Amino acid sequence: MCPAAEAVAGGLAPLPYRLTGKRQETADTWTLELEPARAERMAPFEPGQFAMLYAFGAGEAPISVGASDGASGRMVHTIRAVGAVTEALCATATGQEIGARGPFGAAWPLADAEGADVVVVAGGLGLPPVRPVLERVLAERERFGTLSLLYGGRSPDDLLYRDALEEWGARPDMDVEVTVDSAGADWRGRVGVVTTLIPRARFDPGRAVAMVVGPEVMMRFTVAALRERGVPAERIHVSLERSMKCAVGVCGHCMLGPEFVCKDGPVFPYTRVERWLGVPAL
Amino acid sequence: MSAAVTFELDVLDDLLAALSERGHTLIGPTVRQGAVVYGEIGSAADLPRGVTDEQEPGRYRLGADGGAALFAHNVGPSSWKSHLFPPSLRLWSSRRDGQGELRVEEEPLDERRLAFIGVRACDLQAILVQDRTFLDGAHRDRDYEARRRGCFIVAVNCERSASTCFCVSMGTGPRAEAGFDVALTEIVDAGGHRFLAEPGSERGADLLGALSTRPADGADERAAEAATERAAAGQDRALDTDGIKELLYANLEHPRWDEVADRCLSCGNCTQVCPTCFCTTVDDVTDLTGSEAEHVRRWDSCFSLEHSYIHGGSVRASVRSRYRQWMTHKLATWIDQFGTSGCVGCGRCITWCPVGIDITEEAAAIRATDLREGLEHADA
Ligand SMILES: Cc1cc2nc3c(=O)[nH]c(=O)nc-3n(C[C@H](O)[C@H](O)[C@H](O)COP(=O)(O)OP(=O)(O)OC[C@H]3O[C@@H](n4cnc5c(N)ncnc54)[C@H](O)[C@@H]3O)c2cc1C
Ligand code: SF4
Ligand code: SF4
Ligand code: FES
Numbered sequence: 001m002c003p004a005a006e007a008v009a010g011g012l013a014p015l016p017y018r019l020t021g022k023r024q025e026t027a028d029t030w031t032l033e034l035e036p037a038r039a040e041r042m043a044p045f046e047p048g049q050f051a052m053l054y055a056f057g058a059g060e061a062p063i064s065v066g067a068s069d070g071a072s073g074r075m076v077h078t079i080r081a082v083g084a085v086t087e088a089l090c091a092t093a094t095g096q097e098i099g100a101r102g103p104f105g106a107a108w109p110l111a112d113a114e115g116a117d118v119v120v121v122a123g124g125l126g127l128p129p130v131r132p133v134l135e136r137v138l139a140e141r142e143r144f145g146t147l148s149l150l151y152g153g154r155s156p157d158d159l160l161y162r163d164a165l166e167e168w169g170a171r172p173d174m175d176v177e178v179t180v181d182s183a184g185a186d187w188r189g190r191v192g193v194v195t196t197l198i199p200r201a202r203f204d205p206g207r208a209v210a211m212v213v214g215p216e217v218m219m220r221f222t223v224a225a226l227r228e229r230g231v232p233a234e235r236i237h238v239s240l241e242r243s244m245k246c247a248v249g250v251c252g253h254c255m256l257g258p259e260f261v262c263k264d265g266p267v268f269p270y271t272r273v274e275r276w277l278g279v280p281a282l
Numbered sequence: 283m284s285a286a287v288t289f290e291l292d293v294l295d296d297l298l299a300a301l302s303e304r305g306h307t308l309i310g311p312t313v314r315q316g317a318v319v320y321g322e323i324g325s326a327a328d329l330p331r332g333v334t335d336e337q338e339p340g341r342y343r344l345g346a347d348g349g350a351a352l353f354a355h356n357v358g359p360s361s362w363k364s365h366l367f368p369p370s371l372r373l374w375s376s377r378r379d380g381q382g383e384l385r386v387e388e389e390p391l392d393e394r395r396l397a398f399i400g401v402r403a404c405d406l407q408a409i410l411v412q413d414r415t416f417l418d419g420a421h422r423d424r425d426y427e428a429r430r431r432g433c434f435i436v437a438v439n440c441e442r443s444a445s446t447c448f449c450v451s452m453g454t455g456p457r458a459e460a461g462f463d464v465a466l467t468e469i470v471d472a473g474g475h476r477f478l479a480e481p482g483s484e485r486g487a488d489l490l491g492a493l494s495t496r497p498a499d500g501a502d503e504r505a506a507e508a509a510t511e512r513a514a515a516g517q518d519r520a521l522d523t524d525g526i527k528e529l530l531y532a533n534l535e536h537p538r539w540d541e542v543a544d545r546c547l548s549c550g551n552c553t554q555v556c557p558t559c560f561c562t563t564v565d566d567v568t569d570l571t572g573s574e575a576e577h578v579r580r581w582d583s584c585f586s587l588e589h590s591y592i593h594g595g596s597v598r599a600s601v602r603s604r605y606r607q608w609m610t611h612k613l614a615t616w617i618d619q620f621g622t623s624g625c626v627g628c629g630r631c632i633t634w635c636p637v638g639i640d641i642t643e644e645a646a647a648i649r650a651t652d653l654r655e656g657l658e659h660a661d662a
Contacts, residue, residue: 011424013374013577016384037384056378057568057575082593096382243592245564245582248421252561252582253589255611257531258618263420279534281603 012246014054014099015040017075019092025160029080029125030090031066036073037097044070046107047132048239048267052247053077054099055088062244062262063089064129065103075100078128078160104247106267108133108211109237117145117203119231121222123152123194123214127160129239130213134168141173145208148175148201152194152218155180156187175202194218198225205230212270213239220277223270236270257282287495288502291475294326294352296493297436297464301397304489306434309365310399311355316344318358320365323399330355337444337629339638350475353400353468356444357628361557362398362405366429367412370580373425373564377574391425395432401462403455404447404628406437408557410461414620415560434485437462441509443516446629448642451520454626456513458482464490467506478506521627521642522649523613530614530645532654534606538647543602545637550583552631552639553608558616558624561589584608609644 021033036042042051045068052060067076081090092098110133118137120130130149137144149168153159159178169176177197179190190197194214208231212222219238226236242254242261254261257276259268276282289297298308310323313330323329329352334345337356348354376386401409409430416426437458440447449455458465463486467478478498481487498506553559563582568575582589584607590597598604616624625641632640 011374011388013386013388014376016386054376054577056376056384057566057572059564059566060577093382097378097384099376099384099386241592242597243590245562249419250415250421250423250560251563251579252584253563255607255615258615260619281598281600282534282607 012101012248014052014060014101015042016097017100018097019094020074022092022094025078026080026158028082028090029078029160031076031078032089032092034075034077034098034100041073042075042100042102044068045075045103045132047110047136048108048129049103049105050129050247050266051075051077051100051102052104052244053079053085053089054101055085055092056098058088059085060099060245061085061089062104062247066128066131067135068132078125080125102247104262106263106265108239108267109209109269110136113137113209113211114143115145115207116235117148117208119148119150119201119203119208119210119226121150121194121198121210121212121214121226123218123222124154124158125160126213126215126218126239127151130211131161131164133211134174138168138171138174146175146203147173148177148203150177150179150194150197150201152179152181152197152214154182156183156189177201193221195221195225198222198229208235210236211239211267212236216240216277233274234269234271237267238270238273239266240268240273241266286478286480286498286503287490288476288478288498289493289495291326291477293493293495294477297489298323298325298399300489300492301434301436304434305395306397306432307394308397308399309362311353311358313344317342317360318344318355319360320358320362320398320400326352329353329400334442335444337446337633339446339632339640340635341638342633349470351441351468351470353438353466354442356440356442356447357402357405357630359555359630359634361555361628361630362401362409363412363557365396365398366409366433367416367426367560370578371425372576372578375574375576379573389425391428393428395434396429397434397436399436400438401435401458402438402440402628403458404449404452404626405557406435406458406461407452407454407626408628409435411558411620411622411624411626412560414622418620434489435462435464435482437465437482439465439467439506439510440513441468443513444629444633446519446632447517447627448519448521448629449627450514450517451642452523452623452625452627456517457510462486467509469502469505469509471505473501473505476502478502519629519632519640519642521613521625521645523623526623526645527614527617529649529652530610533648533652534610536648536651536653538644538651539602539606541647542605542639542644543600546601546605546639547636548585548601548604549636550585551634551636552641553583553585554581555630555634556612557628557630558612558626559583563588584611609641612641613645
């Protein structure tokens with residue numbers, strides 16, 4: 001169903017990519033634009049796949065691809081600085097080079113979503129990995145039914161891609177609903193968890209394909225709300241996060257039951273992982 | 283391929299010399315620091331003549347009642363894994379110049395061709411199990427592949443079992459069935475000290491053809507068979523693998539995990555000695571000037587908190603969840619991942635566990651109180 005990861009030829013060494021642009025999104029999150037520093041470059045990424053980014057001397061981290069351009073090899077990543085590697089990546093100055101290898105993992109099931117109502121539910125840093133889904137659907141708009149983005153953040157200051165949200169929200173062919181867990185008096189948008197958006201979102205549950213990404217608890221509640229609304233479980237897809245050191249199924253870090261999240265996922269049909277997600281600390 | 287041959291003890295040195303001449307570095311059992319470990323050897327004189335090992339849960343001690351035999355021991359704390367999949371390996375190094383340009387250089391491959399002398403049936407199966415991890419997936423591990431491709435395997439059939447061995451129940455031993463170049467059975471009896479040798483590959487047959495041997499006769503064959511039968515009969519430890527995957531999948535919340543967690547120190551010894559465990563982490567280190575960095579892969583253990591750490595905390599924060607991860611991986615999820623059990627019954631994890639936790643006992647305890655059968659056996 002989901003395309004599996006491409007075979008990677010043996011090596012685990014990253015390729016050099018130059019930082020060509022950088023934008024601060026929130027207090028601790030930056031969007032980085034990269035382009036291949038030399039002739040060799042990674043193969044094009046499908047929406048939902050990820051790269052291993054290497055900050056010189058600090059190490060590698062799995063990072064989703066917010067956008068990738070097959071022709072130029074240009075990549076966009078949005079990274080939250082939470083530890084040694086992500087801090088070093090976010091601290092990289094324009095013009096400097098970092099390492100990257102990929103593409104890795106299974107993509108969002110866009111082919112299966114053709115003709116269906118596309119429901120994208122993102123929590124927090126879950127927006128970057130679904131951005132290429134939104135771009136793809138908007139680029140091939142007539143192939144899909146309705147398009148909904150339901151996005152939740154902790155606070156208004158934590159919301160990513162403000163410009164894009166506004167632009168998408170203004171489109172007649174896309175439904176954008178944003179909510180935050182808590183906000184000050186100057187916030188005029190919704191307050192509440194993202195699941196509260198599901199009952200009234202504009203899509204037909206009988207012909208919907210849902211793609212959900214965010215913290216694991218958020219995904220659990222979101223899936224429950226989607227099912228409540230009538231979306232069949234097998235048409236709900238989630239993207240999971242686990243520790244990853246290799247991204248190719250040989251380091252053992254990303255296991256969830258029998259699944260290697262790096263190569264069998266990170267995008268899974270919910271029904272495939274439901275059993276394992278239901279066991280705490282598996 | 284030709285049939286079994288017999289050769290005298292002194293021809294073993296010719297076999298080793300022929301492998302050296304063919305460009306192989308010889309790795310075999312030697313005694314180091316009170317244990318039989320696999321290290322570089324030069325000749326048969328380096329083999330642990332007469333050495334036996336006494337193994338119990340949490341206990342290992344060398345003995346000397348093996349007489350003249352060179353292979354009277356069983357498996358020690360090291361496994362062949364260290365030579366195909368080194369405990370620490372630099373994968374690549376990188377440098378960054380003043381302009382911020384990054385150069386990455388992959389580590390050159392180890393060009394040595396190894397010959398493993400004395401691979402037991404369980405360990406041979408462990409190599410085949412690791413082949414599936416490193417060679418059969420979409421990603422082929424280039425370093426493992428380079429080492430494995432050149433490797434010549436001389437198996438040795440066991441003629442005795444340690445108390446911790448349970449290869450018979452795992453269907454992996456004590457006799458090597460496939461995957462070797464040459465399989466030996468050591469025979470020491472009234473007929474002399476000799477080896478029955480079976481070729482398992484072209485190059486194995488080739489090697490034997492270059493040695494001074496004679497066709498194995500009925501007495502040799504009977505003696506060799508009796509030796510492996512003795513080893514099998516001497517095994518009283520067993521793991522019932524019938525439906526084991528479904529059993530463990532259905533018992534992920536079994537109270538036994540709490541019970542074993544009370545004893546387990548989460549030291550990771552079991553994963554270090556296991557010949558199939560493949561978890562690794564990476565360390566990134568820079569030199570003093572900060573312009574050169576290395577990316578080093580080293581063995582890791584699912585018993586460490588870092589292993590499952592993601593921002594916000596470890597997924598498997600409790601010892602219970604980590605022991606469960608280890609045992610269910612060995613015996614159940616491995617089957618879904620690689621089409622084979624991740625346990626070959628070598629018993630190392632039992633011997634080298636400081637508190638003597640026994641995987642066969644843990645599996646049996648869960649089977650005896652299978653949650654699918656309700657609670658009626660709960661206090662069995
Ligand atoms: C498929 C996938 C896609 C992702 N996409 C993105 C993305 O687009 N943007 C983004 O920002 N993030 C993303 N992430 C998350 C990102 O990979 C992690 O935040 C990142 O790896 C953190 O690395 P770090 O070194 O910065 O931080 P840390 O979390 O500090 O370091 C991680 C490692 O350090 C060790 N460690 C650190 N602290 C501890 C501790 N207290 N206890 C034990 N061990 C510790 C562990 O070995 C751990 O593996 C993604 C993750 C996955 C799996
Ligand atoms: S789990 Fe224990 S008995 Fe099984 S292969 Fe590993 S070390 Fe040997
Ligand atoms: S089972 Fe034994 S060897 Fe393994 S981590 Fe626990 S105490 Fe250590
Ligand atoms: S990240 Fe190494 S096995 Fe998945």
